[in-house]
Amino acid sequence: MTQTLVDFLHSATSGASNRAMADRIGMTHTTLKAQLASDKTPGLTLGQLCRAYGISFGDAAVAAGWVTENELRASSGQLHLASVSDLDISKELLRRVAAGSASTALTEPAAEELINDVLREVEDAREKGRRSDYAVAADDDEDETPGGDNGDDRAGL
Numbered sequence: 001m002t003q004t005l006v007d008f009l010h011s012a013t014s015g016a017s018n019r020a021m022a023d024r025i026g027m028t029h030t031t032l033k034a035q036l037a038s039d040k041t042p043g044l045t046l047g048q049l050c051r052a053y054g055i056s057f058g059d060a061a062v063a064a065g066w067v068t069e070n071e072l073r074a075s076s077g078q079l080h081l082a083s084v085s086d087l088d089i090s091k092e093l094l095r096r097v098a099a100g101s102a103s104t105a106l107t108e109p110a111a112e113e114l115i116n117d118v119l120r121e122v123e124d125a126r127e128k129g130r131r132s133d134y135a136v137a138a139d140d141d142e143d144e145t146p147g148g149d150n151g152d153d154r155a156g157l
Contacts, residue, residue, distance in 0.1 A: 009063075
């Protein structure tokens with residue numbers, strides 16, 4: 001496992017020696033060599049090397065045996081999705097519908113029960129003089145529709 005990490009680092013650094021890598025992160029070459037020879041290379045050291053050489057920390061973690069490639073792909077997809085705006089997600093959903101590749105859950109009409117639940121919640125909120133959770137969620141949205149003012153007439157929702 002450790003040899004895989006060592007091979008990975010030497011390849012990813014274009015063959016840099018332990019001394020060159022250690023110098024680049026402000027460590028002695030003997031300390032780096034000992035850490036790389038151990039089955040427990042510190043994450044801080046690996047992180048410093050990745051930043052110094054522009055190496056993917058995820059790829060280095062796979063090489064170190066900390067995570068599998070499947071685990072990395074799964075977490076990577078979740079991280080990327082979390083950083084995508086609601087507007088971009090909506091555009092992607094519409095693109096899939098237009099291309100005919102959307103799932104039936106997306107293309108089937110919303111169940112009448114769901115629609116009625118939403119309408120009941122909105123009406124209850126109006127009767128109690130408050131805004132519904134749907135309106136509050138819309139207020140939290142930071143995306144702005146191009147050409148719009150993000151202050152649409154949803155006050156009663």
